[in-house]
Every structure is written in C-alpha cells, then in structure tokens.
Amino acid sequence: MMGFLLSLIIASFVGTIIWIVQTGVRPITQKVFSQTWHYYTGFIPVFFLLGGSAIINRLVPFIRSILPDTGTSPLAGEMREPFVHILPSEQAASHLTFFNQQFANLSRLENIQGIAATAILVWAVGTFVFLAVNVKNYRAFKRSILQNSRVCEMVNGPVKVIVSARATTPMLMGLWKPAVVLPDTPFGEKELAMILSHELVHLKRGDLLMKLIVLAANAVHWFNPAAYSLNKQLDMLCELSCDEKVVQDMDRESRRLYGETLLAMLEYGVTQRNVVCTSNFCNSKKNMKRRLLNLMNVKKTNKSMIMLSLVATISMAGIGGLVASAAESAVPDRAVPSKAVPPKIPTGKDPQGRNVYVQLEDGTVLYYDKNGNVSEVPEMRKSVSPPEYTTEELIDRIHLFIKDGVPVPPDYLDQLPQKDLDGINETYGLQLKRTESLTTEELVELMKKGIEEGTGVPQAYVNALPQNELDEINKIYGWELQKSN
Known part of the structure; x- marks a missing residue:
C-alpha cells in the first residue's frame, strides 16, 4: 500500500x-x-x-x-x-x-x-x-x-x-x-x-x-x-x-x-x-x-x-x-522495507573461512564463505568492524574510497598512523579525523546519522562514546550497541 x-x-x-x-x-x-x-x-x-x-x-x-x-x-x-x-x-x-x-x-x-x-x-x-x-x-x-x-x-x-x-x-x-x-x-x-x-x-x-x-x-x-x-x-x-x-x-x-x-x-x-x-x-x-x-x-x-x-x-x-x-x-525503498534479500556474492580466490561480509540497507550484516554461501548471520542492530590491514593496504584502500567519492570507514582511519593520515589530508585537502580526536557531541551526531541513514555504526565510535550517551542512543533507536572493551 x-x-x-x-x-x-x-x-x-x-x-x-x-x-x-x-x-x-x-x-x-x-x-x-x-x-x-x-x-x-x-x-x-x-x-x-x-x-x-x-x-x-x-x-x-x-x-x-x-x-x-x-x-x-x-x-x-x-x-x-x-x-x-x-x-x-x-x-x-x-x-x-x-x-x-x-x-x-x-x-x-x-x-x-x-x-x-x-x-x-x-x-x-x-x-x-x-x-x-x-x-x-x-x-x-x-x-x-x-x-x-x-x-x-x-x-x-x-x-x-x-x-x-x-x-x-x-x-x-x-x-x-x-x-x-x-x-x-x-x-x-x-x-x-x-x-x-x-x-x-x-x-x-x-x-x-x-x-x-x-x-x-x-x-x-x-x-x-x-x-x-x-x-x-x-x-x-x-x-x-x-x-x-x-x-x-x-x-x-x-x-x-x-x-x-x-x-x-x-x-x-x-x-x-x-x-x-x-x-x-x-x-x-x-x-x-x-x-x-x-x-x-x-x-x-x-x-x-x-x-x-x-x-x-x-x-x-x-x-x-x-x-x-x-x-x-528521495524515497527510501519505496515503502516500509521488509528484510532485504541477500545478493549472490562471487568470491573469486580460495581463502579460508569468511571472506566477504555485506551490510544491507536495513542494518543486517551477512557473511559469505569462499563458495558464496551464508556462513553466519549476526544479530541485527549491532555495530561491526572491518578486518585489520597493513599500513600499505590501508593507504591504498583509503585512496580508492576518496577517489570514488565514498566515505572512508572510521576504523580505517583509527588503524592508520597519524603521520600517514596527515599526509592523506594534505594530499586531498581533507580533514579526516581519528575517533580519539572527535568530541562526544560529534560522536553522538555521527552515530545517529549512521543509524538513521542505515549505513551502520562503527565499533570504534561505540567504544569511544561515554556509556550514558550510548545507553540513551540504544533507548531512542532500539539498538543493541555494546562496547567491545
């Protein structure tokens, strides 16, 4: 309807x-x-x-x-x-x-x-x-x-x-x-x-x-x-x-x-x-x-x-x-969204265990093994973190995100040494910040934006936010964000 x-x-x-x-x-x-x-x-x-x-x-x-x-x-x-x-x-x-x-x-x-x-x-x-x-x-x-x-x-x-x-x-x-x-x-x-x-x-x-x-x-x-x-x-x-x-x-x-x-x-x-x-x-x-x-x-x-x-x-x-x-x-999903149908993911090479995960528009995160089969479906409304990369891999990926006009995941910024982050900011004229440099107000705003826009909440933001602010966000949106440390 x-x-x-x-x-x-x-x-x-x-x-x-x-x-x-x-x-x-x-x-x-x-x-x-x-x-x-x-x-x-x-x-x-x-x-x-x-x-x-x-x-x-x-x-x-x-x-x-x-x-x-x-x-x-x-x-x-x-x-x-x-x-x-x-x-x-x-x-x-x-x-x-x-x-x-x-x-x-x-x-x-x-x-x-x-x-x-x-x-x-x-x-x-x-x-x-x-x-x-x-x-x-x-x-x-x-x-x-x-x-x-x-x-x-x-x-x-x-x-x-x-x-x-x-x-x-x-x-x-x-x-x-x-x-x-x-x-x-x-x-x-x-x-x-x-x-x-x-x-x-x-x-x-x-x-x-x-x-x-x-x-x-x-x-x-x-x-x-x-x-x-x-x-x-x-x-x-x-x-x-x-x-x-x-x-x-x-x-x-x-x-x-x-x-x-x-x-x-x-x-x-x-x-x-x-x-x-x-x-x-x-x-x-x-x-x-x-x-x-x-x-x-x-x-x-x-x-x-x-x-x-x-x-x-x-x-x-x-x-x-x-x-x-x-x-x-301008219309999200054209209607009240039902649970999205997971796409078929080609995985290419032959690594072990999970090698691809997809965050759907409704917040669901699906993991796929090397054969393209769902290997794990975590609970919804929980923050997720990307895997760890070497400094060179992080720099390459951040360059790709910037050139493609895609927001850089904050977890990548947190893993990158400050001097390399400063070099990227100088090269592209940006003001990318690590999570530790964000104020509580900025963290709250970014987390609310991620929830409302369906792009998810980085675990780094959750860990950095004071517990009382985190409880308030969970209460407002009905999420289950939890600190990992």
Whole structure:
C-alpha cells in the first residue's frame, strides 16, 4: 500500500514540475514553435502523471544492464580480495537528501500502514466520483443533443452529420461511433466546408481519445490542482492546433472568412462546457480572441524548425526523466522495507573461512564463505568492524574510497598512523579525523546519522562514546550497541 501511495505522490509531483516548466517557457516557445508542437508536447506531463516516472526508473537500470561493463570502477576489483567490506549500494556514494530523510521519518510512524490504507481509500473514492460525474455529464449531454435532432442528408463524409437545436457550437461527439453535430442555424457553403474540415481534423488525429487520456490523468490526480489546469490547457491547445492544420494552406482572405465563421458561432451563443468525448468548434470569448490572433500567424514548418522542435521535445522529456529519477531516489525503498534479500556474492580466490561480509540497507550484516554461501548471520542492530590491514593496504584502500567519492570507514582511519593520515589530508585537502580526536557531541551526531541513514555504526565510535550517551542512543533507536572493551 505504501509503495502505491508513494508512486502516486511521485507521479503527481513530477507531472506538476514538468507542467510548471512548460508553462514558464511558453511565452518564448509561442514565438518559435507551432501550436501543434505545443499540443503534443503538452502530453509529456500527462505521461508522467499516468506512471511515466515508474516506467523511466525501471527502464534506466534495464538499459544499464544490457550495456557492456567497462570495469572502470576503482573498487571493481575489491571482490577478489581475501576479505571485503561492501557498503550499501547508493548510500555509500552520497548522503540522504532532505526529502529522503522526511520519507524515512514517515516510514517509521507506528500507524503508517493504516494511514496509507486510509489515504488510498480516499483517493479511490475521489477517482470514482470524478469519473462517475464526468460519465453522467456526458450521457446527459448526449441525450440532450440527440433530442429533436435530425441527420443532415446534404453532407456526405466519413461520419454522420447531425443537426441539433440544442447544440450551441459545431462539435465532434462520440468515441466509438463519432458524429459531427451542427447547430440548427443556416450556414453558407464555404462556412460549412470550413466547419466540417475542422471537425474532421479532430477525427483524423484521434483527439477525442487523447482527451479521454487527459481525463484519466485528471481522475487519477483529482487532488492536484495542476491536473485541472493541464486539462483546460490541452483542450485549448487542441483547438488551436486544429485551426492551424485547417488554415495552413489557406490564403489571407480564406483565413479571414474562417475567423468570421468562428465569430459567427460566438455570436450565436456558446454555453457548452468541456465535456468528455466531444470537441468544441467555438470557445469562450477569451479563448476565441487567442484563436483569431493565431489564425493570421500560423508558422511555416521547415527542416531547421523541425530539428529545433525535436531537440526541444527531447529536452522536455529529459527534464521529466531527471525529475522522476530525483524524486524516486528521495524515497527510501519505496515503502516500509521488509528484510532485504541477500545478493549472490562471487568470491573469486580460495581463502579460508569468511571472506566477504555485506551490510544491507536495513542494518543486517551477512557473511559469505569462499563458495558464496551464508556462513553466519549476526544479530541485527549491532555495530561491526572491518578486518585489520597493513599500513600499505590501508593507504591504498583509503585512496580508492576518496577517489570514488565514498566515505572512508572510521576504523580505517583509527588503524592508520597519524603521520600517514596527515599526509592523506594534505594530499586531498581533507580533514579526516581519528575517533580519539572527535568530541562526544560529534560522536553522538555521527552515530545517529549512521543509524538513521542505515549505513551502520562503527565499533570504534561505540567504544569511544561515554556509556550514558550510548545507553540513551540504544533507548531512542532500539539498538543493541555494546562496547567491545
């Protein structure tokens, strides 16, 4: 449940960020790109609202898995050593972000599963009500339009044309059996041709299906105001791009006549709201002004503009992918973590006894023998110490950790002579300290950080901390840290 709820929140967050970015750059892109480009790129946030974040975050590891391994990682050869300490994946490379910490705190709430179940129930009810209201409105609207309507026999085309006294604007209606609906008012031959051309463009492009997809995104994210704004924007962009398609080959006089047809429909009276599975030939006065201005400024598409629009589209999708990846990485384990499944560890050489141990994200430490079998599973929530190395081995390993951007285990620093530690600090401009140089406050802070971030607590910290402080940490976190001396 928690995993689904977090996925929903991430999808809503990512979709909203992309929509904000698109809205922010639109004053610039309107001067360069066509309305059709704006219409179709408007579905990028819709894609992420409907689960695109999860798709991308699963696609990236898959792509990485099929790419050849170059083996350039400085620690790639560590698995072939007689004894290896492997830090948890991802956590060793960077610290948790603020949002990561908040999600971690959230996952530790006592009633988190009950809260998640209640939230999902509220969301499901809201989604059902949203869809039910829209379906009811569509059915009522369709019955109203078809009441006292008649088929227009004078028009031959790929779809049926209906004349209805209750229609206030020409429209395309129906997803499975679409029909063009005309108001019961006289049209000139050219006006009728332009109206039918507009509605047939909707039909050819499948705009009613696209509107249904946007409605689905709005239903899933009914709690997000941005989803409603996105729905309205795409409805308007749909009409603008359709106008653009109809008039792109017209001369100035024909475009003027098309604009007059739009104005005539506005004067006739437009009261129809945005109804699913319908298109609107005519909109509100504010939107009609925008459509009329756009008619005379339809941009010609050339090869350079096509390439530029393609680059812009990929950039927007890339921004979405980056935001999705960042949002995903801020959530620890995507849910309340269960006990992690131990990985299979290749051990390479043929040493005796235990030669590899792995500290999992939940704090569990697993030991593996030379055959890759678990040889011992210590109790959880206890500090562990790495094996002892020679000074040369310690220096080599510390160099690797620093170059790879991985925090150096404090036990390594404690085993290293002070003069060699000073040399490393001078070489890399660092301030690495031995445990004995840390104050009690620093030790407490480091131990709390290790517990909360799941990276473990070095035994050296435990031994150096006063007993009363250690008892307090065990009491707060429910751990069983004990001094070894």
